[in-house]
Amino acid sequence: MLGITEGSLAVAEAVRLCRPQVVAAYPITPQTHIVEALADMVANGKLDADYITVESEFSALSACLGASAAGSRTYSATTSQGLALMFEVCFNVAGMRQPIVMTIANRALGAPLSIWNDQQDSISLRDSGWLQFYAEDNQEATDLHYIAYRVAEDPSVSLPAFVCFDGFILSHTYEPVEQLNQADVDKYLPPFAPTERLDAADPISFGMYATPEYYHEFRYAHDKALKDSAAVIKKAGEEFKALFGRDYSAMxxxxxxxxxxxxxxxxxxxxxxxxxxxxxxxxxxxxxxxxxxxxxxxxxxxxxxxxxxxxxxxxxxxxxxxxxxxxxxxxxxxxxxxxxxxxxxxxxxxxxxxxxxxxxxxxxxxxxxxxxxxxxxxxxxxxx
Amino acid sequence: MRELRIHGRGGQGSVTAAELIAVAAFEGGVFSQAFPAFGVERRGAPVQAFVRFDDKTIRLRSQIYEPDYIIVQDSTLIKDVNVFLGVKKGGIVIVNTEKAPDYKVPEGVKLITIDATSIALKVIGLPITNTSLMGAFAAATGEIRFSALENALRHRFPKELAEKNIEAARQAFDAVKGAA
Missing domain, CATH: 3.40.50.920 (Rossmann fold)
Incomplete structure (x- = not known):
């Protein structure tokens, strides 16, 4: 149904409908309204997830990394200096092939300090091995979260994704957005079913040493999976269009x-x-x-x-x-x-x-x- | 497309006013868009918020430089900020003031003054003028129906507060309608 709401609240609702099991985030302008809304949803019983409060963005994404490796659908959101503080963890998340979806409310990087919009933050993470989607309006910002989870969790991809939307310009704008309902989202986005996960009964390791005999090939495989995700994006976009009418099949x-x-x-x-x-x-x-x-x-x-x-x-x-x-x-x-x-x-x-x-x-x-x-x-x- | 620019000071609820006007306009069947001027939020500092209205999806994201409508929440801004800048011929300016204007709006622009502060103090008990000005805006422009404004206020605020704000908006609405 078409309704009018703030961009951040529309995104938070889409994230809720994606049924994340773990949310960990640290509030930072202009991302704050998203994570405040998600914290409310968890507290009010509208979202059955663990909301892990942390002392920094580094810890937020680290908590997500552990939760994802243990088999949970995991979400975070950040921007600017917060994303900069996650730099190391971003590379680890991608290298360990964990399909975390993270919203970036795009904002400039300091110094000088700026809380306002540009896209320097996510662009600066272009080499980290995450997928990067960019939204033109709040309808697209909302819908791209469903697409992002579908693609990220596809076993052939198994990579994390940024959904980027311009801070303030979209995050703080009220405009009409058509929101899906839970039954529709459940049809499109099945539960997260990783092929490998941390399990004390059947121990495996993520992110171990790769000696010079292996590291080069790890990077090749990561690059290939990211490039090959293009076909999965196309398919995910086509299926979204078949169900909901809006077309995101082309990059x-x-x-x-x-x-x-x-x-x-x-x-x-x-x-x-x-x-x-x-x-x-x-x-x-x-x-x-x-x-x-x-x-x-x-x-x-x-x-x-x-x-x-x-x-x-x-x-x-x-x-x-x-x-x-x-x-x-x-x-x-x-x-x-x-x-x-x-x-x-x-x-x-x-x-x-x-x-x-x-x-x-x-x-x-x-x-x-x-x-x-x-x-x-x-x-x-x-x-x- | 019609455009509204709201001038106020941090803490006067300009952003909330923009949002609720957009919500009320959307209920009336038009596409609307509301956004703040992304300032550093400081109580008392000059702030702006914007609303667009159109019969099709609004794609434009720039700030508003040539508004059809202007709301000035605090007439003391007029000496510091060129609040009337760019207003279109045939446009409407609504100023919250208890005084006769000692300033001029551009030629061909209609000036409406309303003592929103007195209404707010009397009805709400606080000098929160944004809801009265929303009522004045509804009466002066016809962009939003009063019933849609009522719904938007009821949806945003707890019951008792919503009713007080609706009463303040109604008094301003009636005052502007009566003066017309």
């Missing part, structure tokens, strides 16, 4: 791409504003389109190359910066398009909560048409 999604000369590429909530700007540019006769990247890991190289190959130019909106290099999304899109003649321009935009307006998107298209790019967009020269 990228085009908007008015067919005849587009300039194609913008973006992830997350900025896609909505971009679509509105595109409608206005189209009405003025400009052939502009958007390619939304929903899945950043595994990186959809083939889908991107296919979708962007016909463009005259590509303008990438990066809400992150690999300092000393470029935006992470643009770098990988250049790689996907290697060998084609399509120029790719990178625009670093919206860092630390800088508002992005339709006119900014139009200005970026104009700059790309003039061949200007690979820049921080919209710098306030007077404060430099």
């Amino acid at each position: 990228v999604e085009g908007y008015l791409l067919e005849d587009a000369e300039t194609v913008l590429v973006a992830m997350g909530s900025i896609c909505g504003t971009t679509k509105d700007a595109i409608d206005e540019m189209r009405a003025a006769g400009k052939k502009v389109g958007l390619l939304k990247v929903r899945v950043f890991r595994p990186f959809p190289v083939g889908e991107l190359a296919k979708a962007l190959g016909g463009a005259q130019r590509v303008a990438v909106l990066d809400k992150n910066i690999s300092l000393g290099s470029k935006g992470a999304l643009a770098l990988e899109i250049r790689d996907a398009l290697y060998g084609s003649r399509v120029p790719v321009f990178d625009y670093i935009i919206g860092l630390g909560g800088r508002d992005v307006r339709k006119r900014d998107i139009k200005e970026i298209v104009a700059r790309a048409e003039r061949g200007q790019g690979d820049e921080f967009y919209g710098l306030r020269q007077e404060v430099l």
Whole structure:
């Protein structure tokens, strides 16, 4: 049923419907409303889970790691400095192939301190071996949790997943969301049934030493599982569509791409504003389109190359910066398009909560048409 | 699409007002979106909250620069913040004040003043003006039905508090309707 609620509360409800058995999290702005709501649900008996209170994000994800290894469906949520504090545990969770789902309410990283949105936090964990989904709106943020658990727990994948949604811009926004009911979710998401788990009666070990004879192959197997998860994402998206109508089967999604000369590429909530700007540019006769990247890991190289190959130019909106290099999304899109003649321009935009307006998107298209790019967009020269 | 910008001070319930107006508008069958201006929450600091209304899904995520409607919860903000910035011609500005205005709204913009603080003190016993201003907004713009506002308030607050807030909203609603 379509209802109106805050993004964080919609996500918390979706998580409840996924029936996690263990939740461990440490509150941090702007993720707080999600974990407060889940703590309430556990206390009020609406969610049959253990909510483990911890003293830090490091402990939150460590508790999830142990619980997951023992065979529980496990959930956490964090952002920014909290995710940074989980850095070590993130690699361990993924390396031990534990299908934990964690919501990231995307926020900038300090210093300087910023509580506002960009995507530096999750992008900085791009090499940790987790799947990464990015939501455009709160409907997608909600639905991606079901998809994330389905894919993460698939025996052929067995990897953790981030569901990323922009902090404040989505997490604190009230808007209509269609929420599933428990019977529907149960049809889509069967109970977690790991093939290996910690069991005192039948002891095994996770995360042991891998000597130089084995480590290389462990990394290969991890990389292969993450890349091969693309097929599982497609299938999980198709089954979701068959049951509930909304289509998340593709890792990228085009908007008015067919005849587009300039194609913008973006992830997350900025896609909505971009679509509105595109409608206005189209009405003025400009052939502009958007390619939304929903899945950043595994990186959809083939889908991107296919979708962007016909463009005259590509303008990438990066809400992150690999300092000393470029935006992470643009770098990988250049790689996907290697060998084609399509120029790719990178625009670093919206860092630390800088508002992005339709006119900014139009200005970026104009700059790309003039061949200007690979820049921080919209710098306030007077404060430099 | 129509857009509302609410100016207030931290602690006056601007974000709650935005949320409840969006909830009431949604009950009336339109798509709505409410969000805060993501400030650092400090009591007394100038804050903003935003609401959009449309007959289709709202995709736009930027803040609101050219509102159709403005609510000013605290008229002392007017000398510090350009609260009327960008308001559209034909727009409506609602200011909480007990005084005659010593400021001008842009040409072609309708100014409605309401003494929401007195209503709130009398009915709720606290200078919490947001619910009165929601009632004034319903009366002045027709974007939300009063019955939908009542439902939103009953859903958000415990019974006794909800009823007091509904009464405050009703008095402001009637005052604006009566003045029209």
